[in-house]
Amino acid sequence: MAVDAGAQFHVLAVDxxxxxxxxxxxxxxxxxxxxxxxxxxxxxxxxxGLREDHSPDHHEMEVxxxxxxxxxxxxxxxxxxxKIKESSxxxxxxxxxxxxxxxxxxxxxxxxxxxxxxxxxxxxxSDVKRLRxxxxxxxxxxQQLQEEGKEVDSNTNAIISTSNNNNKSKKRKxxxxxxxxVRTRLRFSTGSLTIV
Amino acid sequence: xxxxxxxxxxxxFTSALLREGILDGQFTQLQQLQDESNPDFVxxxxxxxxxxxxxxxxELSRTLEQQVVDFKKVDAHVHQxxxxxxxxxxxxxKDVCMAFRNYCEEMNQEGCLNCLRQVKDQYLLVKNKxxxxxxxxxxILAAGGSIPMMW
Numbered sequence: 513m514a515v516d517a518g519a520q521f522h523v524l525a526v527d528x529x530x531x532x533x534x535x536x537x538x539x540x541x542x543x544x545x546x547x548x549x550x551x552x553x554x555x556x557x558x559x560x561g562l563r564e565d566h567s568p569d570h571h572e573m574e575v576x577x578x579x580x581x582x583x584x585x586x587x588x589x590x591x592x593x594x595k596i597k598e599s600s601x602x603x604x605x606x607x608x609x610x611x612x613x614x615x616x617x618x619x620x621x622x623x624x625x626x627x628x629x630x631x632x633x634x635x636x637x638s639d640v641k642r643l644r645x646x647x648x649x650x651x652x653x654x655q656q657l658q659e660e661g662k663e664v665d666s667n668t669n670a671i672i673s674t675s676n677n678n679n680k681s682k683k684r685k686x687x688x689x690x691x692x693x694v695r696t697r698l699r700f701s702t703g704s705l706t707i708v
Numbered sequence: 709x710x711x712x713x714x715x716x717x718x719x720x721f722t723s724a725l726l727r728e729g730i731l732d733g734q735f736t737q738l739q740q741l742q743d744e745s746n747p748d749f750v751x752x753x754x755x756x757x758x759x760x761x762x763x764x765x766x767e768l769s770r771t772l773e774q775q776v777v778d779f780k781k782v783d784a785h786v787h788q789x790x791x792x793x794x795x796x797x798x799x800x801x802k803d804v805c806m807a808f809r810n811y812c813e814e815m816n817q818e819g820c821l822n823c824l825r826q827v828k829d830q831y832l833l834v835k836n837k838x839x840x841x842x843x844x845x846x847x848i849l850a851a852g853g854s855i856p857m858m859w
Contacts, residue, residue, distance in 0.1 A: 529760075529788075529791070529792070530756055530760075531753060531756040531757060531760060531792050531795055531796075532791070532792075532795060534752065534753055534756065535738075535753065535795060538741050538746065538749060539741065542741060583787075612787075612790070612791040612794065633791060633794065633795065634734055634737075634794050634795045636737060637737070637740075637741075
């Protein structure tokens, strides 16, 4: 699904406490994220398009990050994390765990299961700022390729450059075109990724 | 009272709350999250805190009055109360909750009942102070002024 580079990131926040949902929502909106809140792990999975019986639904809404409380009745945040990481369609979504208790074994278990971060409650604005790199990393492959100036060649499925993939090369390309335009064009027409 | 005096009274009142440890920096964080697009954010969160707390305190009273006390249940309620008081910066309530949890672990009914009394007192105190704070804010706004920022 193509995503506009300027579009907002969508965060799904999961917490059984209404107060905490309100807080996390405000923190996330202050950081310009689009937010959906749910009060349980099972509702989170429904929203993500995966029912409890593991059959994917067609109406997934794209979520760029899941932030969940650890202590919840029924499905804990850890259980939710596991289900997300075990799902082929959802495993690349970054997950962050929140907890009011500082239990090192709990924190390690979550990180080992694939959580990106573990926030101690009450969550602060400075914590929410730490989400950005995880969100940027989790962008869809298409968007990433687009931003790097690459395209997938529809015939060969090879990744070819439509432009140089870093500023340094951009400058050199401009230079190259002036000095040796023919050479540059030849390089691209062979579909080669190597750029001097 | 003129606007200047109202604002000064607000500053003195809020500073005292912070100094006495009735509220801590988390409350100031909440105030910073409030803006023109969310002018009642703090009031809304605090109202939820009042509702949650009153439910929990009632449950705690009930559970501790049983013949056989279910300390796991008591602990679960105190854990919740601790969490929500921490979220709004009600420091003294949170501190009592920490001691309360220790008594739960020890299955000490007397200790728990003592803590319940203390947590109720601290809750009523912070509730009273917050209601006064909101009233002072309303007075400032009604006088056409803006609420001083305490950070």
